[in-house]
Amino acid sequence: MNSINQIAKELKVSKSTVSKIINGKAREARISEALEKRVLDYVEKVNFKPNSLARSLATGKSLTIGLIVEDIGDSFFGPMALYIEDQLKSQGYHVLYSSTLGNPIEAKVIMQSMIDKKIEGLIIAPTLDLSNQIKELQELKFPLIIFDRNIDDNQANFIGTTNYGSSKLLCEHLLKNQYKNTGFITIDSEQSQMKDRREAYVDFARENGMQENILSIPYETHKTDAIKSIEKWLLANPTVDSLYFSTNYLCISGLKVLRKNKLNIQNYGIVCFDDHESFDIIFPSITCMEQPLEAMSKEIVKYLLLQIKGKDILSDQIEIPATLIVRESSK
Amino acid sequence: MNSINQIAKELKVSKSTVSKIINGKAREARISEALEKRVLDYVEKVNFKPNSLARSLATGKSLTIGLIVEDIGDSFFGPMALYIEDQLKSQGYHVLYSSTLGNPIEAKVIMQSMIDKKIEGLIIAPTLDLSNQIKELQELKFPLIIFDRNIDDNQANFIGTTNYGSSKLLCEHLLKNQYKNTGFITIDSEQSQMKDRREAYVDFARENGMQENILSIPYETHKTDAIKSIEKWLLANPTVDSLYFSTNYLCISGLKVLRKNKLNIQNYGIVCFDDHESFDIIFPSITCMEQPLEAMSKEIVKYLLLQIKGKDILSDQIEIPATLIVRESSK
DNA sequence: AAAATTTAGAAAACCGGTTTAGCAAACTGC
C-alpha cells in the first residue's frame, strides 16, 4: 500500500505539498507547474489512491448517505433504492443501506451504527416507535428525510404519496362501477400510510352509507400465512362484491386464495394500492394505484441535498399524487 | 461532539487508558476496577460513541462489506441482498451496496470507490469485462466472492446455481410432456449464467434431434421493448409448440404478448428459469426452476467470512441445485 | 541597498482513535 507519506518521501517533498496537488489546489497554494507535474506523474505511475477513511476523518465529510428501508427485497423499496442510489451517485455520494424488516429495535441499532460511520444524511422509511431517535437527529440539525410512512407530529422533511386521497379514489372507482359492498383487506399496522388508506375507506363507506368490511391481518404474519386468514374471511363474507387490497402483496395472496377455492375472480371487483409487475399479465388484470416511485425518489434526493448543502433543516411535508390505473378487474 | 480526548481531559486520565477501557481491555491492561467504573460511568453519562472512521483508520478494519449487484430493484438481486445483509449483520458487518445496471465502466468505478472506502470484502455479480479488476483483487489476496454469473478462467470463489444442468432439466421436462418443438427466448448476453442456459438448450436439442429456435434479444432493450421482438418472433414461428424463457422478466414480457395477441396461452407449453411471485397466481400457472436464494446467500457469506478470518483466498466453484417447480403451464 | 512583499514549499498541528513503549510506585524474593 502506498500513502501520501511515502510519496512525499520518495519525491523528497513535503506531504502537504502532495496533498494540495492531489486535491487540485496547486494554483491557489502557489506550487510551481513543474513540481505539480512531477507529483502528478508519480501518483499516476504508482496508481496512488488516497485513503478515504483518513480523508473523511480529516475533512469531516464521508460522502456517504444512509438509506434505511423495511425490506430491500420488496417490489416497492427495491426499485426506490435503485432510483435513490442512482441519483445520489451522480452527486458523488455513496449509499449505505439496511433493511429493518419492521423491527424498531433493529432500526435503532442500524441508525446508531450509520451515524457512527459518519453518514452525512439519512433517508428512512421509519418503523413504529422511532420518534425519539428521529427527533434527536432533527434537533442536531442532521440532514434527514422520512419517506413512505410518516411519524406522528413530524417536524422533519417528509416525502410520500397521497395515501388518503388516492385510497378514496379507489373506493370511488369501485362505487362508480356498481360495486356497493367493498371488503377492505389490510395489515394491522399503525404505520401512517396504512392508517391513511384505511381511514379513507372507512370515511368513504360512512359518507356513502356503505357497509364497512375490514380484514386486518397481523403485521408479523403478513407474508407467510396471510393466505389462510383471507380464505377464512372471504368464505365468511359472501355478500362482499368487491375487494380492495391495501398493498400489492396482500392482493397477490388474495388472488391465490380465489384461485385455490375456484372462486371466480370475475365475480369480484378488485382494486389494489400499489402496482405490481404481474397485475397486467394476469386475467383479469388488476386495477390499482401506481405510486410515483421515480418522482418520490427525485424529491427525496433533492430535499436531502438541499439540507446538506444549505445546512438548513427543512420540514416540508410533500405528498406526490399516485396514478389510478384502470384495468379489467374493476369493470 | 465528544471525543476520547475530551473525555480523557475531563477525567484527568490518559486517552490510552480511556481507549482500553472502552474496548473492554481494562483487565489485560491492568487498569483498576475503580478507574474502569469511573470512565465507563462517564462514557455512559455523556453518551459517548467512538468515531468509527478514526477507529477504522487506526485498526485497519472497517467492518464493511461491499455488495455489487446488477439491479437492486430486481426480484432476484433484491431478495438476495436482503439475505446477505441479514447474515452479515449478525456477524457485525455493514453492507455498502451498489447497482451496476450491467455497465462495466460503472462497475469499475464502483469497485474502486468501495475499495477506497476500505471494505474488508467484496461480493459481486460481475458485469462483462471485469476480469482484470477481479484478478487484481485476487492477487492482492482480497476477500472476494463472485456470484450468480462467473467470469472466464475464474480463480476466485464462485457461488451460483446449476445453470447448465437445470436448464437441461427444463428442456427434458417439456419433451417428457410431449412438447417437441421448443422455442428458447433469451437475452443476447455473454454472461456465464445466460450462456450456460442457452448451451444446455442447444445441446439438448442436438442430442434429441430437435429443431433449434432461438430468439436472442439485445441486452439493452430487454426490459423496455423486448415485447415487440417477442411478438414478431412468435408470429413468425407458428410451429413452435412450447416456450422456454431464460429469465422471469422475459417470461412476463412473453405472457403479455400472448395476452395481447389473444393467443391461447394453453396452446403452448411454457417453462421459465427462475421463479416469480406472479407465476402461481396466473392461469395457467408457470412451471419454472426456482433458484436457491437462501442457500446461495448462506454459502456466499460463509465463504466470505472464511476468507476474511482465514486470510486465505479460496477458489471453490460452488453450484447449488435449483428446484424444478411443476405447474400448469407445462402439462 | 535596505525594507517590504511575494513566492514556493516545508513543517507542524490536527482529525479521533489504537497500540507500543516507558516509568514511578508498590510489591516480592532472598
Add this chain to the structure above:
DNA sequence: GCAGTTTGCTAAACCGGTTTTCTAAATTTT
C-alpha cells in the same frame, strides 16, 4: 534492604490524510 517484578497508568508514536502556520529565497518597492 536492595535488586527484580509487578502494578497501574501515562506519554508518545502511529493510521493517512487536510489545513494552518512558518520560513528561506526571490522580487519588488522606495
